[in-house]
Amino acid sequence: MAGHIDERKLVSGALVIIAIATLALVIMPYIQLKHIKAPDALKPYTDVQAKGRQVYMSLGCVYCHTQQPRDPSFAPADAKRGWGRASTAADYAYDQVHLLGTMRTGPDLLNIGARQPSQDWHLGHLYQPRAYTPGSIMPAFPFLFIERKGPAKPGDVVVNLPPSYAKPGITIVATTDAVNLVEYMKSLDRTYPIKKTIAESLTIDKPNTAKTSADEPAAETK
Amino acid sequence: MHPFSMIDNTALILLLAFSISVIGLFVFIWSMSNGFFNTKQSGANIIFAENEIGLVEDPAANQTDHRLQDAAGKTDAHLSAAELDDRLMADKSSAIPAFVCLLAGMCWLIIGSAAAIVSSIKLHNPDWLVDSAWLTFGRLRTIHLNSIIYGWCSMAGIGVSLWLLPRLLKTPLVGAKFVYWGAMLWHVALMCGVTAIGLGYTDGMEWLEMPWEIDIFIVIGGALMGVPLFLTLMNRKVDHLYVSVWYIGAALIWFPILFFIANIPNLHFGVEGAAMNWWFGHNVLGLWFTPIGLAAAYYFIPKVLGRPIYSYNLSLLGFWCLAFFYSQVGGHHLIGGPLPTWMVTLSIVQSVMMIIPVFAVAVNHHMTVGGNIKAVVHSPTLRFVVLGSMLYVAASVQGSMEALRSVNLITHFTHYTVAHAHLGMYGFFTMVMFGSIYFIMPRIVGWEWPYPWMISAHFWLVSIGFAIYFIGLSIGGWLQGLDMLDASKPFMDSVAVTIPYLKARSFGGSLMGLGHTIFVVHFFLISLRYGTKKEPAVLIPKVNIPFIKDAKITAQELKRG
Numbered sequence: 001m002a003g004h005i006d007e008r009k010l011v012s013g014a015l016v017i018i019a020i021a022t023l024a025l026v027i028m029p030y031i032q033l034k035h036i037k038a039p040d041a042l043k044p045y046t047d048v049q050a051k052g053r054q055v056y057m058s059l060g061c062v063y064c065h066t067q068q069p070r071d072p073s074f075a076p077a078d079a080k081r082g083w084g085r086a087s088t089a090a091d092y093a094y095d096q097v098h099l100l101g102t103m104r105t106g107p108d109l110l111n112i113g114a115r116q117p118s119q120d121w122h123l124g125h126l127y128q129p130r131a132y133t134p135g136s137i138m139p140a141f142p143f144l145f146i147e148r149k150g151p152a153k154p155g156d157v158v159v160n161l162p163p164s165y166a167k168p169g170i171t172i173v174a175t176t177d178a179v180n181l182v183e184y185m186k187s188l189d190r191t192y193p194i195k196k197t198i199a200e201s202l203t204i205d206k207p208n209t210a211k212t213s214a215d216e217p218a219a220e221t222k
Numbered sequence: 223m224h225p226f227s228m229i230d231n232t233a234l235i236l237l238l239a240f241s242i243s244v245i246g247l248f249v250f251i252w253s254m255s256n257g258f259f260n261t262k263q264s265g266a267n268i269i270f271a272e273n274e275i276g277l278v279e280d281p282a283a284n285q286t287d288h289r290l291q292d293a294a295g296k297t298d299a300h301l302s303a304a305e306l307d308d309r310l311m312a313d314k315s316s317a318i319p320a321f322v323c324l325l326a327g328m329c330w331l332i333i334g335s336a337a338a339i340v341s342s343i344k345l346h347n348p349d350w351l352v353d354s355a356w357l358t359f360g361r362l363r364t365i366h367l368n369s370i371i372y373g374w375c376s377m378a379g380i381g382v383s384l385w386l387l388p389r390l391l392k393t394p395l396v397g398a399k400f401v402y403w404g405a406m407l408w409h410v411a412l413m414c415g416v417t418a419i420g421l422g423y424t425d426g427m428e429w430l431e432m433p434w435e436i437d438i439f440i441v442i443g444g445a446l447m448g449v450p451l452f453l454t455l456m457n458r459k460v461d462h463l464y465v466s467v468w469y470i471g472a473a474l475i476w477f478p479i480l481f482f483i484a485n486i487p488n489l490h491f492g493v494e495g496a497a498m499n500w501w502f503g504h505n506v507l508g509l510w511f512t513p514i515g516l517a518a519a520y521y522f523i524p525k526v527l528g529r530p531i532y533s534y535n536l537s538l539l540g541f542w543c544l545a546f547f548y549s550q551v552g553g554h555h556l557i558g559g560p561l562p563t564w565m566v567t568l569s570i571v572q573s574v575m576m577i578i579p580v581f582a583v584a585v586n587h588h589m590t591v592g593g594n595i596k597a598v599v600h601s602p603t604l605r606f607v608v609l610g611s612m613l614y615v616a617a618s619v620q621g622s623m624e625a626l627r628s629v630n631l632i633t634h635f636t637h638y639t640v641a642h643a644h645l646g647m648y649g650f651f652t653m654v655m656f657g658s659i660y661f662i663m664p665r666i667v668g669w670e671w672p673y674p675w676m677i678s679a680h681f682w683l684v685s686i687g688f689a690i691y692f693i694g695l696s697i698g699g700w701l702q703g704l705d706m707l708d709a710s711k712p713f714m715d716s717v718a719v720t721i722p723y724l725k726a727r728s729f730g731g732s733l734m735g736l737g738h739t740i741f742v743v744h745f746f747l748i749s750l751r752y753g754t755k756k757e758p759a760v761l762i763p764k765v766n767i768p769f770i771k772d773a774k775i776t777a778q779e780l781k782r783g
Contacts, residue, residue, distance in 0.1 A: 022501070135717060205558055
């Protein structure tokens, strides 16, 4: 058996390989990104917004919506659709769990708060997306609302649906989860300009470094 | 001032890429000088007994005719009584631990498939089943992923690995009780994890949704199930470790490390979390499922055909190349994202380098099967494993292409990526597991598969179903990507264009689900030894009948044991 030489090769080889990979893809980014500070214009999430972010995570919004507009030199359509300038690592300074996403079944939401600041719109859209966007395949979230017969009670957050979707005699009332989720989405606004520093330019992946969106004014996102 | 900001962007990228390559080169030289590749072709023969080469073995094939043997070529190859004893002893030692894992895997396959089909239909019927939170797309899709990845794929992979080890090491499995404890912990944890996702408790990162408190038990369970590997290795009777042992051994080391680091709470932050997320996400494929799938393919293809692997050297070179390159590809999930360019570029380079180990597998498997299409027809095991092996090559080459920025620009954020992921996890891994289980189960229960038509029905349903799934979703995803990049079109065009293809996916997926149901029913039937008993027992190929009398353990005893 010669002292199980093969086993030692196997274990040491496997450990060296995973160490190199972890160094390159976890530890190096950790060291580089650890020092990046939040821009002044970016505020930490309030308690309500943080709770809304938990609802966003728990309902799995991230599986259909990204939060990462790309640089115009790479994917110009992102900015042209009004999704905002390319985001940098600093824009996520308060995101304890990242929600960058990998899928755009629906649009990017990093700046949805700037694009659509109306609570009414968001609540109604969550209750029935097709009342606002014909052809949308976003699920309806009726379980985030209470259907109440008769008029609203004091303190109720009432959802104002478009007339063709409203049910006579029924008042749609948003739950706390729905209100918190909307507060979170309204807070999604990274349209403030960013200073182009070397540290920041290191944290956008783009093939063409000659021209960056940071040199231009932030795209109008309304 | 932060030290990294002192260095110019491009210089940093080059410096890092250079240092990593140099480290890689040194590791390579070191491994050469330590004899990692000084293997002789004879290593390929280690899975056979002394005079066994030429003898086919597929317990899932029809044992009453010689068509598989005829397809592979006539032979006077045989096992001696002692060798047969060893083989039977090896199979007996792993039977119950492997069965426990496979049985659990079957249950998760059904749960995962059901969640998949409902999720798929929801994408084109968004007002269907919307009244309960746990049935919303975002949760059900996640239940599907976790059930399939940590339930079906991991359990099937561990079951097949445990069953292979005694054969590969010619040593009875040591430490079966660790498997029982490990499997129990793993399953209780997974059930809690999936329930937690349904209730909305999630850690929020793809592939890492289960709450970390639950993950602790997955890590312990996984580590326990790996213990028999090391105990059996310590007692092994073979001098050389066959390539499949390298793959399985490394995978069982890698997975607990990956899963542990990825789930440490409050360590990861902001976009660093995203880098870690995809370091984990792609390494689960590259360092966990792929090695196990390839280990099975590297055993079953030569074993069924009775023909050693074409180039043994190439298979081991492929192993180390795969390990090195595959472990660094995760960053290609973040192309165009708010992450350091050097990291993403490194991952793109390594993704393209993956062509080397994939080519090694492709050449080896192709040359071993050697166009023996007849054998593939007559062997259910080979049918699934060879198809899986071919789709491995397809998925890998496609993956390398998708990592290129120009292609990624179109495919990123679309259903094209979903189709690609299924080509890897389903077309490759799951197909190989199906084939392996067809081989293994008759050996575990000492009984033939009761209904060969169910194997055929399973094969055609999942093959056709998956073809519809993959082709449909790939086309739909590509069109979606093109529409999304064209800012002159409203975003909703990129949604509308996918609808017919999403429906095709639901249809193809339903055929796959039907195939799985037939497979699982058949699995339960063979487990209950359903159907008529056939002689000779499937345990010993006809060629060996003269030796049955001499063997100490007969098929009958094995069944009783």
